[in-house]
Amino acid sequence: MTTQDILQSQREYFLTGETRDLHFRKMQLKKLKTAIIQNEQNIYDALKKDLGKAEIESYMSEFALVINEIDFMLSHLKKFAKKQRVHTEIANFSSKSYVLPCPKGNVLIMSPWNYPFMLTIEPLVDALAAGNTAIVKPSAYSPATSQLIHDILSDTFDTKYVASILGGREANQDLLTLKFDHIFFTGSKAVGHVVLQSAEKHMTTVTLELGGKSPCIVDKSAKIDLSARRIVFGKLMNVGQTCVAPDYILVHESVKEQFLKALVSEIKRQYGEHPLEDENYGKIISEKHFKKVISFLDGQNIYYGGKFDANSLKVEPTIVVDPSKDSLLMTEEIFGPILPVVTYKTNAEALEIIRRNDTPLAMYVFSQDKHTISFFEDNVMFGGGCINDTIMHLTTPLLAFGGVGQSGMGAYHGKRGFDTFSHHKSIVSKSTKIDVSLRYRPHTKFKEKMIKKFF
Helix, strand or coil: CCHHHHHHHHHHHHHCCHHHCHHHHHHHHHHHHHHHHHCHHHHHHHHHHHHCCCHHHHHHHHHHHHHHHHHHHHHHHHHHHCCEEECCCHHHCCEEEEEEEEECCEEEEECCCCCCCHHHHHHHHHHHHCCCEEEEECCCCCHHHHHHHHHHHHHHCCCCCEEECCCCHHHHHHHHCCCCCEEEEECCHHHHHHHHHHHHHCCCEEEEECCCCCEEEECCCCCHHHHHHHHHHHHHHHHHCCCCCCCEEEEEHHHHHHHHHHHHHHHHHHHCCCHHHCCCCCCCCCHHHHHHHHHCCCCCCEEECCCEECCCCEECCEEEECCCCCCHHHHCCCCCCEEEEEEECCHHHHHHHHCCCCCCCEEEEECCCHHHHHHHHHHCCCCEEEECCCCHHHHCCCCCEECCHHHEECEECHHHHHHHCEEEEEEEEECCCCCCCCCCCCCCHHHHHHHHHHC
16 A cells, blocks of 8 residues: 555544544553553664663663553543533623544654654554544664564554554655644654645644754752763763753853763763673664764864774763864754763853754753752743753653754643644534523614623
């Protein structure tokens, strides 16, 4: 079947109304959960092959998050899908007003390679919970995981309900010529522009989860050792190939040297003296991306690390101190285990550095000072973030995850994910037992007076 044929079969199936049935949605989520659990080891093996991920990292950052999202939807789906009564103004006496969530229809989910399982299946969970059909397009850069996703979905669902399309750029282009009811894309800003332009032709709504240079501020009141520990965790998970990883550190000049020493100590503690020799230390996804990552080091003041292995595509954790503001390290998203550390004197100076780039997907502030925390929360536009931690805001379905401006549009996780793949119909249900005649012609002086009073 061509992708056009698959989409047409999904359109026809959606119109039968079966996917809108609440019991049906729950049964499909349970089937998906069972299939994922049965393939748990296969998932770890595929992620190891594609990205060199350690099994426990794959569990924390991919497998467990997907299972949690399914469980959350199963627990809350009835509440999310029911009519939501709202207050009715006197102008609509006598009536009831409510919002009715309904599925958008046939959706396309295009996922990236850096968390190839989680960032494919988690939005799929939200889409199915909302009652849609879905076509999923995993990344060609993570072939082992993409093939496994394809196999799991093919074995679990009929293609008229859920289908997976494999392939590279040509497959993406083919899909983007088709008319979907919603497109959910996670990836680079450049490809996000293409998706947005393609969706515009069909007036299709989109969710774009992109990236950006996420700043991490360490002020003079921060608990330095704990800050370094949590920053190393967030930065080096998946060897920096995380859209919400701290992209660069802004450290107050008074604690710079102390922080740098703590950072090195934590890297050694968590990754050892020779991480390139550690079989559980991940690799850059491809030779193309590897060359881009190491190009960031050209001419830089390397404080720690800097070694790499072209054969294994591994780059060791590397700290660069005070790169120039127009260097690639400070103008492009790094997506690797390189951490620039930039010195600042005042909060205003740090803010000026942050504002040189577009709106980031995340921001992290390490501080014990409430005024400093409020300053950056209020003055920086960003998708989401943490105070005194990194990346953990994306682990809970109770917080929406998404970007703003150049880092994306729309959000998902939990209730917000259900809403992303739903249209909320606003409905007034009018009583036929009584009819107030004020609005009807002819408009007498008395009617005009009453209209102005009540409308």
